[in-house]
Every structure is written in C-alpha cells, then in structure tokens.
Amino acid sequence: MTQDAATATAAAAVADPVGPAPDGPEGAPRGLGVSVPADGLRAKTEGTFPYAxxxxxxxxxxxxxxxxxxxxxxxxxxxxxxxxxxxxxxxxxxxxxxxxxxxxxxxxxxxxxxxxxxxxxxxxxxxxxxxxxxxxxxxxxxxxxxxxxxxDAVTDPEQSFGAPPLHPDGNLIRHIPLAFGDPEATGEVVVEGLYRIGRQDPAPIGAExxxxxxxxxxxxxxxxxxxxxxxxxxxxxxxxxxxxxxxxxxxxxxxxxxxxxxxxxxxxxxxxxxxxxxxxxxxxATREESFLGHAHRHPTLLRYRHHADAEGRLVKVEAQILMDAGPYADSSSESLAAAVAFACGPYVVPHAFVEGWAVRTNNPPSGHVRGEGALQVCAAYEGQMDKLAARLGLDGAELRLRNVLATGDLLPTGQTVTCPAPVAELLRAVRDFELPGLPKDSPEEDWLLPGGPEGAGEPSAVRRGVGYGVGMVHMLGAEGTDEVSTATVKVHDGTATVICAAVDTGQGFATLARQVVQEVLGIDEVFVAPVDTDQPPAGPAGHGRHTWVSAGAVERAAKMVRTQLLQPMAHKLGMSTELLRIEDGRVTSYDGAFSTTVAEAVAGKELWATAQCRPHPTEPLDAAGQGDAFVGLAFCAIRAVVDVDVELGAVRVVELAVAQDVGRVLNPAQLAARIEAGVTQGVGAALTENLRTGGGLVRHPDLTGYVLPTALDAPDIRIVKLVEERDVVAPFGAKAASAVPVVTAPAAVASAVRAATGRPVNRLPIRPSAAVAVPVPLPPPVATPQG
Structure with missing residues (x-):
C-alpha cells in the first residue's frame, strides 16, 4: 500500500465536517441566543463518533x-x-x-x-x-x-529550595513577590490559615x-x-x-x-x-499511561493572614503560595501568575503582600487544568473569609458583601477592573435563593443521607451546613501572550463553510461558529471543516479563547462575506449596504421596498473572506507583581448546602446554587451544560479527586483508585442567575463560562462543611477526618433529618 493510500485511510477516520444540526427539527431556530444542539452530539450518544x-x-x-x-x-x-x-x-x-x-x-x-x-x-x-x-x-x-x-526523590516542595538541582535549569521555576499598598498597615482583627490543595487529574474519558x-x-x-x-x-x-x-x-x-x-x-x-x-x-495509551504521562493540577501549599477592621472590611492580605510543578516547567509560570494575582479574590483589598513560588519536585508533572492557579487560592481566601465571619459574628454572605469587587476597583496587581464585575449581584442572588427542603426520616428517602441507605451512620448524627464561595478567573492568555486567531468563511451555492483551526474540546466552538454564520449571513447550511495544521493557527483551547478570538474571527470573516453579498444589490438600489438587513432568511431594504430570500441571493455565487481577531495587548507582571496582565475577568458565586455525618465524616452535597457573570448567553442549553459540568468537576476537587503518591510514585493510576464523581454523586445544581452585562471589548460581549464554576465550587463546598461541623477544613479534597465534628457536645443543629 502506498503512503498516499495510507494517509487517505487515516484521514477517513477523521470526523466529517460538522453540518447543520441533524438533531434539531426542520425549521428550528438558528443564530445566536438559541439552544442549537451541540455538534457531534448524536454520533457520540449513538457510539458512532470516531475517536482517535x-x-x-x-x-x-x-x-x-x-x-x-x-x-x-x-x-x-x-x-x-x-x-x-x-x-x-x-x-x-x-x-x-x-x-x-x-x-x-x-x-x-x-x-x-x-x-x-x-x-x-x-x-x-x-x-x-x-x-x-x-x-x-x-x-x-x-x-x-x-x-x-x-x-533520593524530592517530593516535598518546601524541601526543593535546599535540595540539589533536579534539573539543569535549577529547582525554582518562578518567584513572584507582589507588593501593593503599605506593608505597615494592620487591622483590628487578624486571622491566619494554612491550606493544602491536592493533585487533581483532568481524567479525560478517552485516553491518549x-x-x-x-x-x-x-x-x-x-x-x-x-x-x-x-x-x-x-x-x-x-x-x-x-x-x-x-x-x-x-x-x-x-x-x-x-x-x-x-x-x-x-x-x-x-x-x-x-x-x-x-x-x-x-x-x-492505557489508562495507567495516561495518568502517568499528562499534566495534573498543581498541588499547592498556601499560608494566609487577613487583616480587617471591626466592621469586617478588609485592610490587608498577606499570603505565601508554593506550587508543586513536578520536574518540568510546563504552564507553571502562568499558573503561579494567576494564583498570585487572584490571591485576594474578588474583594477590595487596600494593601496586599503576596509571595508565590513554583518549584520542581520529583512528583508527577503539573500543568494546565481548568482554572489553574485560581482554584487553589479561591479555596484559601474563602476559608479566610469564613474565619473572619466567625471571629466577627457575621453571616458569611454579609461579610463578603461588605468587601466585594466592582467595576473600576483595583486588583492587587494595580490593574483596574474595566470589565463588568457584578460580584455583589451574584452573591445576593445565591444568598436569597430558597433553601432546599430537608430529607425525611423515611425508608424511601434514606438514600438522601450521607452514606446511602446501607450507611453505618445514624440519621441523628447528620448536620446540615450552608456555605459560600465567590471566585474569579481571567480570560485568554496573560502577561503579554499574543492572542490571535484566523478564520475563513466560504459561501458556495447557498452553503457556507467555516475553516478555523480552533479545536472544539467540548466547549462548543463548532456549534458557536455555525451559529455566528447563521446570524450574520442568514444561511442555514453551515459546515465547520476538520482542523489540521494546513490552516492558519488559532491557538490553544482554554481560558475561553475560542469563544472570544476564534468566534470573533469567524464573525469578522462572515461580515466581510456579507458585504460582498450585499454590495451588488445595494449598488442596484442606489443605497449603502448598511440600509440592507439580513433577517429570518431574507435580505430586505430599510424601507421594505426590496426583499428577496438569502437562498436566492447566494444562489450560484462563490464568496469568501479571511479575517483575524486579536484582543488588546497585556503586559508581564513586573518585579513587584504589578501590571495590566489580563484581558478580561469572569466571576461566579455559589451557595453550597451539604449534609454531613459528623460521626463518620461522610459528606453529601445536597445542592449548589450558582450565579454567574456570562456577558451574553450565546447558546442557553450549551451554557447550562458547561456550568453544570464545571460545578461537578469542582465537587470532585472538593471531595474525591486526588492523585495520591508515595515517594513520588503514583499509587493508583486508574479510574478505580482515582475517584471521579459520577451521575450519582452530582448534586442538584440550580443556576439561579446569569448576569448578561456585556463586555464591550469582547466579540458578542460573552465571557468564558467553564472555568469559573470549577474554581468556585470547591470553596463553597468546604465552606458548607465548616458550617456543618465547626471544623476548619483547610485541605482539598476534604478528608473524612476533617468532616468529623470536634469531640465536644455539638451545638444545636442548623437542621436535622428529623426536621
């Protein structure tokens, strides 16, 4: 067999170009803001999708x-x-x-x-x-x-500083000393905490x-x-x-x-x-090879000291952040920058002094996992907010509301928040949402209790806790990353094709690209070509890049094609193209005197255009951790309700109420799915997911020992509010949707377990021993199963 023939055979296994939603009924709504079915959905559910x-x-x-x-x-x-x-x-x-x-x-x-x-x-x-x-x-x-x-294996990142070099480049990958404000500032109330975040694996369903x-x-x-x-x-x-x-x-x-x-x-x-x-x-690859080979979330050690005044307003935050990079740098520099920049959370902090280090060890490699850097610090600063609230006798939500960030405030990096930052609105939405009912002491609903109907615990030992988490992430690359994507839109005899090297990793880019073209050109038949490196680069997936830069490039190319389509008609009518609109599959003049179908307008024509989208530039953090390092920010608030067996330490997440800053809803069903998936991944980080090692050796490189949350573990997820305050510098005004609920959910779950048990809960995932109430008479429960 010739190599050309072998290549053709391999190419036949590549997924076909994505066509117009085969799952949707004929005449279904098209364009932005509509719940268009995800591309490839039917093939994946029927088991016919060709995986690698x-x-x-x-x-x-x-x-x-x-x-x-x-x-x-x-x-x-x-x-x-x-x-x-x-x-x-x-x-x-x-x-x-x-x-x-x-x-x-x-x-x-x-x-x-x-x-x-x-x-x-x-x-x-x-x-x-x-x-x-x-x-x-x-x-x-x-x-x-x-x-x-x-x-000797160096497995403790704290020992890496004094250990012999593990790599010719040394053991220190990056050090960021952030200094913002007056180092002598102090508050009337001071709380301290030490937090440890485990090694979460991305655990793709299909191994490499x-x-x-x-x-x-x-x-x-x-x-x-x-x-x-x-x-x-x-x-x-x-x-x-x-x-x-x-x-x-x-x-x-x-x-x-x-x-x-x-x-x-x-x-x-x-x-x-x-x-x-x-x-x-x-x-x-086998599943074991997959676990051993790819990067994991950075295990992180965090030390915090929060200063506040008597009313609970933050005065100063001091923090030390130590990230375990494993033996190679990968994305550790970027992860550390996010951790240091967001170390104070979405709160106004007049004075902040944060030191962050990413160091080499002989542990498994760490790298880019959704919400890297931001998740680790969110768990820590929200633990500190719970401590402050308890010290001051304030409700956790109220303390947070007294400190929340808003548009126009400064980050500790000195960057002004110019994008919409409706943090107070998000927090109020989850706080005011109706609490779930209590499980009844009946055989039919015993399964709702921690441990299920065969659990060894007693219903009387179950305590309910309510807690909060408020998180933030950055969108696109940071610190001077050149974010650019290129897309081509072609129209041939009534059918449009999108060519863009943006990989759809489940975030829905292919569906969004089709929606964009339908919106701009009014063409239903839109195909998205398979991705290869013969196409111009579109950059990596992650941080909402493809929703912003790649879909933005598709929109610009589609608008250029729209101009090519309308110019001849506008010339005949003696008007500008701005006086013609495409809507509901028709081209119509502003006065209604001219109207034709889009199908008739594009019949027999070949039109194409290529465009780029590049957001405004950013800059690296300087020696004091200062600089305009981020293009945009996204925010989320989650209220968690948990039931905890305080004798056994078993935790059941009852409900997570989510309010999120999304900019604009482009596909309601797809957005809800992304948020729910992100929240569930966050629950895994909070309760079960930790790739354990001993002496640097992975103890359980399989999906039996590494416990992923299943459908039975997923809590009720209530999306109580989506704030659509458009970011004017983003195409469509939309924000990244997947990472920020992953970042916020673990902090919210830990906060709720603190409320149920009175324990500090300073480690993720939460160990059963950390959810066992202190061995003193329990306070009157907030709620009991008998309630």
Whole structure:
C-alpha cells in the first residue's frame, strides 16, 4: 500500500465536517441566543463518533513506550538488544535516535523526549517500540533492560529550595513577590490559615491515542486529539529535525478536555517510529499511561493572614503560595501568575503582600487544568473569609458583601477592573435563593443521607451546613501572550463553510461558529471543516479563547462575506449596504421596498473572506507583581448546602446554587451544560479527586483508585442567575463560562462543611477526618433529618 493510500485511510477516520444540526427539527431556530444542539452530539450518544483510538491504516504497526518505574534515578545503561531481536519488532528508539532537538515543551523546552541520564518522575518515557502486534510491542518494551542508580526523590516542595538541582535549569521555576499598598498597615482583627490543595487529574474519558503516517517527502502526518495542533507541529518538527511544513497534525476524535488534552511526549515517540520504520504507527495509551504521562493540577501549599477592621472590611492580605510543578516547567509560570494575582479574590483589598513560588519536585508533572492557579487560592481566601465571619459574628454572605469587587476597583496587581464585575449581584442572588427542603426520616428517602441507605451512620448524627464561595478567573492568555486567531468563511451555492483551526474540546466552538454564520449571513447550511495544521493557527483551547478570538474571527470573516453579498444589490438600489438587513432568511431594504430570500441571493455565487481577531495587548507582571496582565475577568458565586455525618465524616452535597457573570448567553442549553459540568468537576476537587503518591510514585493510576464523581454523586445544581452585562471589548460581549464554576465550587463546598461541623477544613479534597465534628457536645443543629 502506498503512503498516499495510507494517509487517505487515516484521514477517513477523521470526523466529517460538522453540518447543520441533524438533531434539531426542520425549521428550528438558528443564530445566536438559541439552544442549537451541540455538534457531534448524536454520533457520540449513538457510539458512532470516531475517536482517535479508532484510527486505522493498512499495514500499520503498533507502538509501546517503556516508562520509568522510579520517581528519581540515574540511568546507567539502556540495552535494547533483546527487544530488537524479538520476532515482529520493527524498530526500537531511545534518546540516541532523536534526530533533532532532544528536549521539548509547549512553553519551555526543558523536558527530554526520552530520559537518557536521569529520570525525574514516575512514568517518564525512556524508549519506544514499534511492532506488528500490540502485544508484541508491549512485550518488547518490557524486554528493554535499564540499569538504574536510585536517587533520593524530592517530593516535598518546601524541601526543593535546599535540595540539589533536579534539573539543569535549577529547582525554582518562578518567584513572584507582589507588593501593593503599605506593608505597615494592620487591622483590628487578624486571622491566619494554612491550606493544602491536592493533585487533581483532568481524567479525560478517552485516553491518549494517535496514528502517525510517514509522507513521501520524508515528513510525517500525525492524527491525534490535539488541542493546540500548530504548537504540537512545531515542537514535533524541531525534535524530528524537519521543517514545520513537512509535519502535519490532523485533529481527530477529541473526546473532551479540561486542560492540555495531549501529552506532547506521547506524540513524539509515535512520529519518530513512523519515520524510522516508513510505516503507519498507532499508539493507544492505557489508562495507567495516561495518568502517568499528562499534566495534573498543581498541588499547592498556601499560608494566609487577613487583616480587617471591626466592621469586617478588609485592610490587608498577606499570603505565601508554593506550587508543586513536578520536574518540568510546563504552564507553571502562568499558573503561579494567576494564583498570585487572584490571591485576594474578588474583594477590595487596600494593601496586599503576596509571595508565590513554583518549584520542581520529583512528583508527577503539573500543568494546565481548568482554572489553574485560581482554584487553589479561591479555596484559601474563602476559608479566610469564613474565619473572619466567625471571629466577627457575621453571616458569611454579609461579610463578603461588605468587601466585594466592582467595576473600576483595583486588583492587587494595580490593574483596574474595566470589565463588568457584578460580584455583589451574584452573591445576593445565591444568598436569597430558597433553601432546599430537608430529607425525611423515611425508608424511601434514606438514600438522601450521607452514606446511602446501607450507611453505618445514624440519621441523628447528620448536620446540615450552608456555605459560600465567590471566585474569579481571567480570560485568554496573560502577561503579554499574543492572542490571535484566523478564520475563513466560504459561501458556495447557498452553503457556507467555516475553516478555523480552533479545536472544539467540548466547549462548543463548532456549534458557536455555525451559529455566528447563521446570524450574520442568514444561511442555514453551515459546515465547520476538520482542523489540521494546513490552516492558519488559532491557538490553544482554554481560558475561553475560542469563544472570544476564534468566534470573533469567524464573525469578522462572515461580515466581510456579507458585504460582498450585499454590495451588488445595494449598488442596484442606489443605497449603502448598511440600509440592507439580513433577517429570518431574507435580505430586505430599510424601507421594505426590496426583499428577496438569502437562498436566492447566494444562489450560484462563490464568496469568501479571511479575517483575524486579536484582543488588546497585556503586559508581564513586573518585579513587584504589578501590571495590566489580563484581558478580561469572569466571576461566579455559589451557595453550597451539604449534609454531613459528623460521626463518620461522610459528606453529601445536597445542592449548589450558582450565579454567574456570562456577558451574553450565546447558546442557553450549551451554557447550562458547561456550568453544570464545571460545578461537578469542582465537587470532585472538593471531595474525591486526588492523585495520591508515595515517594513520588503514583499509587493508583486508574479510574478505580482515582475517584471521579459520577451521575450519582452530582448534586442538584440550580443556576439561579446569569448576569448578561456585556463586555464591550469582547466579540458578542460573552465571557468564558467553564472555568469559573470549577474554581468556585470547591470553596463553597468546604465552606458548607465548616458550617456543618465547626471544623476548619483547610485541605482539598476534604478528608473524612476533617468532616468529623470536634469531640465536644455539638451545638444545636442548623437542621436535622428529623426536621
């Protein structure tokens, strides 16, 4: 089989261009503000959606990767002889076989393609094998002999400062000392706290998979579920020793992402093996490999001291933030910047002094996971607000309302909040929402109690708690990141096609792009082309980028096509194009004298336009942590209601009431789904999700030991208010929707558990021991199951 034929076979597994909502009835509403069904929904629910693990090409080989069983060790030798001699093995590659750059990284090139002198974390790749059967590949990888000299693993980030260098670049990745206001300022009331946040895994439902196909020109095509294909192409080309034009990344079968979907170190061995063998090579990671390879949320240690006056108004916040980056930099610099900048939360703080560090350890790698940096500090500063409220005898919501941020206020970075910041409105909405009823002491509703109907606890030990969380995130990249996206809109004989390299990771970009074109051009038949690196770059998914810059580029291109369409008609009528409008599938003049259908207007025409969207620039934080580092901000308030068995420490989240600052609702059903999913991910961070390690070794790299919340664990989520105050600098006025409920929900759940138990709850996820009430007579309960 020729390589061209193999490429065509692989391409056939790529999802077809997205067409007009097959799930919706004929004549269903179109355009912005309408609940258009998500693209690909039917295929995913019916099990026909082609994921990356479904890829196939005739004559393909199977790959397997040998990974380190140690967290920190010196490699004395690697012997691949036995593996290479096994029948069916076609190639074995190690560090010595990398023809180009031997290190890579999306932000800093500090991670080796294959470890060759030192392994720095459990599961680090050492070699890869291609064979004619997946079992042969795995057996061959296991046959590679590696001689190690075990080294002491640095697993405590506090010890990293004094430990020998774990990396040639040193152990400190970034230090940010933020100084804002008067360091001598003090308050009448001072509370302190120490908080620890665990290691949450993005836990994609589909593990990493891909197919690499060599090209006749000596290049390679990689078919995989990338979320940032152009960056992946560039770093792959550098490692392969090729020009970027000879490496093509085709995005296929993205099952959803809440962070960096792909471990680039997974794609590189795949491409190297295809180039070495001259055959298509497929690699499908096991769940264990997925856990060991990709980045996780940064475990973080936070020390806080809050000063307030006698009325509860904040005077000064002092904080120290220590983030565990694992052995490589990845996105740690950006995560730390977000943590330091948002360390005081969406509150007015006249004086703030925050020091943040991101350091290397031999723990699993950390990186971009939804709400990075912001989630960790939200849990801590909201814990401090609960302490202040208790010290002052104030209701938690009332204390927060006395301090909330508003448009025109200053962040501790010195940046003025210019976007809508309706924090008080959000908090009042959840505070005033009706509380849920109490579970009855009846067999039919016993399952509502913590532990379920077979739980060992007594209903009389159950206490109900109500708590609050208020969170914030930044949108788009920060600190001078050049945010730009390019899109092309083509119209041919009544059908529109959108070409944009923005990957839909579940945030709904493909659906939104279709809605935008329908809104601007009035064309129902809109297709969104599959993504590959032959298209201009659109940047990575995350931080609401594609809703802002990519959909903004689609809108601009569609408006340019609209002008091309209307100009001939306007010229005939002797008027400007502004006096013609497209509405309800018709082109109509301002006076109603002229009217025709859009279908008639575009029939037989070929129109196209390409446009870019680039928001206003930002700047890096300076030596004092000051600077206009963020393009925009989004806010959320959540009230959590929990039932806690104070004898067993079992927690059941009864309800989460959510109010969110969304700018503009572009697709009501899709927005609600994104908020509910974000809240549920936050509940996982609060109660169950923690990738535990011992000596740097992952103890349970599987979905049995790593506990994800299921449908049975998801609480009632009430979206009580969506504030549509449009951000004038954002296309459509919309804000990022997914990250801020993830950030806020863990803080709200912890606040509610504090209210139920009287315990400080300073660690996430919340351990059962932290939810057991203090061994003194309990105060009268706020509510009991018998109530």
């Amino acid at each position: 693990s479904d890829l196939w090409a005739e004559g393909l080989l199977w790959a397997a990767v040998l990974r380190s069983p140690h967290a920190h060790a010196r490699i004395l030798s690697v012997d691949t002889t036995a593996a290479a001699r096994m029948p069916g093995v076609r190639a074995v590659v190690t560090h010595a076989d990398v023809p180009g750059a031997t290190t890579h990284g999306r932000r800093f090139a500090d991670r080796p393609v294959f470890a060759h002198e030192v392994v720095r974390h459990h599961g680090e790749p050492i070699a890869a094998v291609a064979a004619d059967h997946p079992d042969t590949a795995r057996l061959a990888a296991a046959a590679i002999t590696v001689e190690y000299e075990l080294l 998979a891909g197919l690499a196909v060599p090209r006749p020109d000596g290049g390679v095509e990689i078919y995989t579920a990338s979320t940032d294909p152009h960056t992946d192409r560039d770093l792959a080309a550098a490692c392969f020793g090729l020009e970027p034009e000879r490496v093509k990344v085709v995005v296929t079968g993205v099952p959803g992402a809440t962070g960096d979907r792909e471990d680039a170190g997974f794609q590189l061995p795949l491409g190297l093996l295809a180039l070495r063998t001259g055959c298509p090579v497929k690699l499908a």
